[in-house]
Amino acid sequence: MMLLTRRAALALPAALAAPATLRAxxxxxxxxxxxxxxxxxxxxxxxxxxxxxxxxxxxxxxLGGRPVEVQVLDDELRPEVAxxxxxxxxxxxxxxxxxxxxxxxxxxxxxxxxxxxRTFLISTNAxxxxxxxxxxxxxxxxxxxxxxxxxxxxxxxxxxxGHRRAFVLVPNYxxxxxxxxxxxxxxxxxxxxxxxxxLNQMDFSGELAKIAAAKPDCLFTFMPGGLGVSxxxxxxxxxxxxxxxLSTFTVDEATLxxxxxxxxxxxxxxxxxxxxxxxxxxRFVSGFEAAYGMVPASYAAHAYDTAFLLDGALKKxxxxxxxxxxxxxxxxxxxxxxxxxxxxxxxxxxPVQDLWLCQVAKRPDGKFQTEAMRKVxxxxxxxxxxxxxxx
Numbered sequence: 252m253m254l255l256t257r258r259a260a261l262a263l264p265a266a267l268a269a270p271a272t273l274r275a276x277x278x279x280x281x282x283x284x285x286x287x288x289x290x291x292x293x294x295x296x297x298x299x300x301x302x303x304x305x306x307x308x309x310x311x312x313x314l315g316g317r318p319v320e321v322q323v324l325d326d327e328l329r330p331e332v333a334x335x336x337x338x339x340x341x342x343x344x345x346x347x348x349x350x351x352x353x354x355x356x357x358x359x360x361x362x363x364x365x366x367x368x369r370t371f372l373i374s375t376n377a378x379x380x381x382x383x384x385x386x387x388x389x390x391x392x393x394x395x396x397x398x399x400x401x402x403x404x405x406x407x408x409x410x411x412x413g414h415r416r417a418f419v420l421v422p423n424y425x426x427x428x429x430x431x432x433x434x435x436x437x438x439x440x441x442x443x444x445x446x447x448x449x450l451n452q453m454d455f456s457g458e459l460a461k462i463a464a465a466k467p468d469c470l471f472t473f474m475p476g477g478l479g480v481s482x483x484x485x486x487x488x489x490x491x492x493x494x495x496x497l498s499t500f501t502v503d504e505a506t507l508x509x510x511x512x513x514x515x516x517x518x519x520x521x522x523x524x525x526x527x528x529x530x531x532x533x534r535f536v537s538g539f540e541a542a543y544g545m546v547p548a549s550y551a552a553h554a555y556d557t558a559f560l561l562d563g564a565l566k567k568x569x570x571x572x573x574x575x576x577x578x579x580x581x582x583x584x585x586x587x588x589x590x591x592x593x594x595x596x597x598x599x600x601x602p603v604q605d606l607w608l609c610q611v612a613k614r615p616d617g618k619f620q621t622e623a624m625r626k627v628x629x630x631x632x633x634x635x636x637x638x639x640x641x642x
Contacts, residue, residue: 279320283340285351288325291477294505302551306558315565330360355379355426366390375554384635387599397633402433404520414468415440423447430473469495487513504548507619524623532590563587599639
């Protein structure tokens with residue numbers, strides 16, 4: 252009798268451990284989605300938020316078989332607000348992942364507090380050079396691009412189109428400076444002027460006068476959100492449309508509903524476009540339009556991909572989010588179907604992917620979208636990856 256009792260006692264911890272593990276994996280995965288939802292750039296954050304929400308809907312609100320709780324946070328384009336909100340989400344709400352971020356200055360502010368807590372941060376849009384390079388971190392992934400990459404597409408496109416004299420106009424913050432660096436990395440012609448404007452500027456009359464006087468072969472600009480809406484309208488009103496408008500994150504599906512005909516024919520560069528012909532993208536685009544009544548932008552596409560990235564990773568770990576090394580390896584495997592087709596991570600946990608020259612078109616149904624015209628860079632590794640020394 253004593254022997255049976257001792258065996259039962261020895262077995263008791265294991266018997267209790269198994270239900271505890273099952274209980275942990277039945278608990279919801281907690282995700283904080285950080286997006287800009289107020290002010291002139293809110294259209295970008297709304298696309299990001301809705302793209303992730305659609306991904307969760309298509310995954311039956313589960314990741315790796317576990318139910319999911321999603322909380323949406325508005326960063327208000329204020330770094331101190333973003334830091335406070337993500338700290339609360341991590342410390343009080345015990346989120347497993349922080350995903351999102353439209354603007355690079357917000358990502359720069361939250362990167363350290365999130366990763367130092369050993370919480371995985373997945374940027375679905377912002378991709379500043381410092382984080383892609385020496386600031387790379389095992390707890391930080393990016394599902395969009397390094398900022399330089401998309402701008403480099405436009406530099407190469409300008410070169411291919413035979414332009415030799417360019418006027419450059421960007422906002423005065425990290426992503427704007429990255430845009431100039433990316434464009435210049437491929438464009439070998441003359442830069443007539445580099446114009447830097449405040450991130451909240453809406454009147455471009457002074458800059459447009461300079462462009463008209465300089466008579467460049469093309470304009471290269473990066474003006475996200477409300478800045479892009481204002482610039483495109485004023486550019487067309489000023490009669491400058493004969494100077495080719497080459498842009499990144501200026502004419503896209505987040506801004507086209509406000510720009511409309513003023514943007515038709517203008518160029519953009521992207522990792523993705525709504526007309527890409529693969530099964531995952533068709534499901535995404537049709538589902539997004541049905542759910543939200545608008546054409547999705549890259550902000551939504553990258554966020555949608557992120558939901559499937561997380562699902563694929565948690566399937567590999569059996570739903571376990573506690574083993575950080577295993578979860579990181581599973582995320583790195585990028586075992587999911589992307590709306591872009593091919594997708595993999597490089598050594599700095601930024602994408603290695605194709606990048607495209609796109610052009611704004613008006614669809615037969617009256618809606619506006621960017622359409623992929625030709626692949627400019629194939630399997631592109633961002634220029635900062637070599638500086639990453641992952642700890």
